[in-house]
Amino acid sequence: MARQDFNDLLWFLAVAEERSFTRAAAKLGITQSTLSHTIKQLEARMGIRLLNRTTRSVATTEAGERLRLSLGPRVAEIDAEIAALMEFRDKPAGTIRLTLSDHACASVVWPKLRPVLSAYPDIRLELSLDGGLRNIVEDGFDAGVRLGESVEKDMIAVRIGPDWRMVAVAAPAYFARRAAPAHPQELVGHDCMNMRQARSGGLYAWEFEKDGQELRVRVDGQLTVNTSYAMIDPALRGYGIAFVPEDLVAQHIAAGDLVQVLGDWCPKFPGYFIYYPSRRQSLPAFRVIVDALRQGEA
Known part of the structure; x- marks a missing residue:
């Protein structure tokens, strides 16, 4: 293939890795129509279909996957070598x-x-x-x-931060209505805020440990979020118990706006x-x- 076609291969690699013309075009800074036309021309010159397209997805063919696996490491090596030249x-x-x-x-x-x-x-x-x-x-x-x-x-792996822990907290007003849990299993009877996990889509089971005993508790409540930050305001307003990184609520605990429970079940981890x-x-x-x-x- 002629040297001037190398850019077309890089564009194909972007589509194959993103599995989307839309995302690949955004990554490359070009229009989707230009990218689609270029890939079709590449396939025509090679005489091989590289991608299977549907209205909802893009996937590599057997030949396309072989090309992706061959190109990927080589392009990464070239990128690394060029970046290393920046040392000059x-x-x-x-x-x-x-x-x-x-x-x-x-x-x-x-x-x-x-x-x-x-x-x-x-x-x-x-x-x-x-x-x-x-x-x-x-x-x-x-x-x-x-x-x-x-x-x-x-x-x-290089450590960049200290050990920390998750803590269970709720507003004093909440515990005025409900007795504070003395054991993680008692959370089952409380209004708790769930966390939706990004990759699996499942709900995070709260993790506890004490004296070598590990417990995972499935909680329930009105509110489900996908970030700890979204739990802070509802917890302060008495909507239930939140399980969040300690540093996010340390000031609220010190000020008495939130009450920590089950502290002896919340050890630090790396x-x-x-x-x-x-x-x-x-x-x-x-x-x-x-x-x-x-x-x-x-």
């Missing part, structure tokens, strides 16, 4: 893409990376807030930020880590990001 610049440069939760972003990542953007104007940062676990290689991220227990075993494949270590801009996030640095 006066200052690190390039775009770093991170996937992380909203709590990780607000509590650890953004406070530490604010000064980086000021000190390194040629570094661009893309933060994708997502409560579910992402495959950072397949989804095109440079790194992910997750709790230590969730980090993939084949990744390099906090946030940044994790990434080894090939990212050589990129100057990426090293700046990791060094800024590393635990112990503000």
Whole structure:
């Protein structure tokens, strides 16, 4: 295939990875019609159908999947090599893409990376807030930020935050109506706020531990959300018991606006880590990001 067709291959790779012409076009910064026309021309020149299209989805054919698996690693290697050349610049440069939760972003990542953007104007940062676990290689991220227990075993992991815990809280007005639970199993009889998990779509079972005994409790109540932040105001207004990261409600507990229960059943666990494949270590801009996030640095 002629050299001038390499861009068409990159566009095909974007569609194959996103499984959507709409998302791929947005990622590439082109119109959907231009992208669709280009892929059709590519298929015509190759004499092979690469994608199966329906009104709702896009999937690779057997030949398309083989091309995707062949192109992906090679393009990643080229991107990494080009990014490594940035070391010859006066200052690190390039775009770093991170996937992380909203709590990780607000509590650890953004406070530490604010000064980086000021000190390194040629570094661009893309933060994708997502409560579910992402495959950072397949989804095109440079790194992910997750709790230590969730980090993939084949990744390099660097601690970026302290241990923390989830706590059960409700307003004094709520406990004026209902007796505070003395055991996690007593939550079953209370109005509790559920958390919808991003990837599975299921409801999060509240996790407790005491003296080596682990318990997972399925709660029920009027309110279901998909982020801890959305529980704070309802909890303050007496709508029920919320199970949230302690740092989100510490000031409210200290002020007496919220009451913590089951504290002895809420142990601390490993906090946030940044994790990434080894090939990212050589990129100057990426090293700046990791060094800024590393635990112990503000």
